[in-house]
Amino acid sequence: MANIQDVAKKAGVSVATVSRVLNNHSSVTEKTRIKVEKVISELSYEPSMLGRNLRTSESKLLLVLLPSVSNPYYTEIINGIEETAIRNGYNILLCETDSNPERESRYFSLVKNRMADGIISMDPAVNKERLFELAKTYPIVQCSEYDKGADIPFVTINSELAAYHAVKHLIKLGHKKIALLTSDEQFLYARERRLGYERALREFDIEVNKQRIYYAGNIGFENGQQGMRSLLELDDRPTAVFAVSDILAIGALKEINSNGLRVPNDIAIVGFDKISFSNMTYPTLTTIAQPMYRMGSMSATMLINKIQGKHVESIVMDHELVIREST
Amino acid sequence: MANIQDVAKKAGVSVATVSRVLNNHSSVTEKTRIKVEKVISELSYEPSMLGRNLRTSESKLLLVLLPSVSNPYYTEIINGIEETAIRNGYNILLCETDSNPERESRYFSLVKNRMADGIISMDPAVNKERLFELAKTYPIVQCSEYDKGADIPFVTINSELAAYHAVKHLIKLGHKKIALLTSDEQFLYARERRLGYERALREFDIEVNKQRIYYAGNIGFENGQQGMRSLLELDDRPTAVFAVSDILAIGALKEINSNGLRVPNDIAIVGFDKISFSNMTYPTLTTIAQPMYRMGSMSATMLINKIQGKHVESIVMDHELVIREST
């Protein structure tokens, strides 16, 4: 495999000139450029990023940290990140933590070892302490999940307000017995969405009934089923459910169907996230849409700016209630 | 940030010795090793992979090429690849082609530029010609999709046999009017699954009725809906459908539900892939399970062996019919 020396020799120029051609420096004459390009093509020369990276002390790789690629919530965000990364000459290293601290720590090493130039963290279960520590030395931004007061720029939506909108929509439809299907409150988004839920109820003088709040231990489909099962067993059954994620909502939907009840006639459902599958259920799911693609794209832009030493501000994006068949 | 020189100086040894400590060479005395490790920890030294990579001419990155991360078919395979990669000191570069040749070519450059040590290709729409050409110079393996006669090792299942099993299952349930919901036959898997479908029918003396075969232009959920719609319009409506992917099957399921028909009473459905959602539908989907995780894991092992210059053989893995509520 040819290297820059071979090209220089064969073209009768110095390696510096070849490098200039490779990097489109304006100082090279047309004639020299043509000559060098001809040799490059003759030798099928491909510049080694390994050499360039060592020299420039960068890897042009962005590390994207997420709990699991199988969670459809992340797919559009990833698309946004990747598109923007590529447009700026970066590639992404998609890293699944599986909420496993050992894996997380291995991925953190990647940036310490210069294999990645920065991190976009989307893992709600990330070890905050270590993330904050790392952020002192390396460029990091958070996407979706974030931490108030931490000195890490983030991109997110207003979860409290979005939940408020979702629940208000159910109230406007005449529902009073509205259940909340949420997840462990160690996650900020769960706390905020509960607050939005409670605010909407209070605003319409509906009592917040603790029995109607189900805290799922995990965020899987089965947890949605299980939560719905226990809500259905209540003496005073709810007529509507607000789930803090589509996956939970889809679990609830299946449980309702399995009990011979109809959605939305017997029970209405609102989900959260607008994952692609929320459109494939029967009935389709009313849900809160986050501007996933733009969130990803914005995180990438922010991270790249941060890598380049620019100052970066956090940003809160808009959400949208998408009304479909389940309400 | 400290480098290997700083460590050497402070420890009073040469950089060679520090390097030996880093790479666990046995020739270092316990005493020296302790001394060096102490300094490493004092300086919070982290070795730069950039320097190491240039020196060893490898990136320790595997490029994984797939059409889209949002296709749940790939998620378990990716898990298998990643786990195996990490265990062998590699990381993966997940690359979405979106079936876009320009993107594909940019990813191919990554391996030409030494940014990746090899490729696992899972994209059925990959440009065969260029892939074969690339495979002459760089380590490549194919997963799921493969090419007969090409000199590229692959991991796959026997699609023809799996389809045969799926259709035979429907026949055993008493179905005679069995439709096939398939995709464009430019893909090998579609051709093979049709052959399996036809073989099962012929074996039980059921005529292959061209009208009952729907070729979807694309592999999305909507294509499944649309295909089912046109199958429902047939004068002699099928009583069962075999879809070559779960996503198509889920589209079909929704269309059937929307027409007030019941699954499996009015129409039975078998899918293919056992994606996680196939368990979340109402009713749950009978489907063909591929050993996704093992396929991913095996591809990674094969690729790493290939990178290390070992000889690698292709492998055909087992599948399994998973009978659930839709039949």
Added chain:
DNA sequence: TTGAAAGCGCTAACAA
């Protein structure tokens, strides 16, 4: 067991 030194392939400062 350890050290000196070369060199992986490239970029960029400086000189011409």
Added chain:
DNA sequence: TTGTTAGCGCTTTCAA
């Protein structure tokens, strides 16, 4: 506009 040269951080050969 082009060339010379140092050096990015590491591994490895050879010699001691």
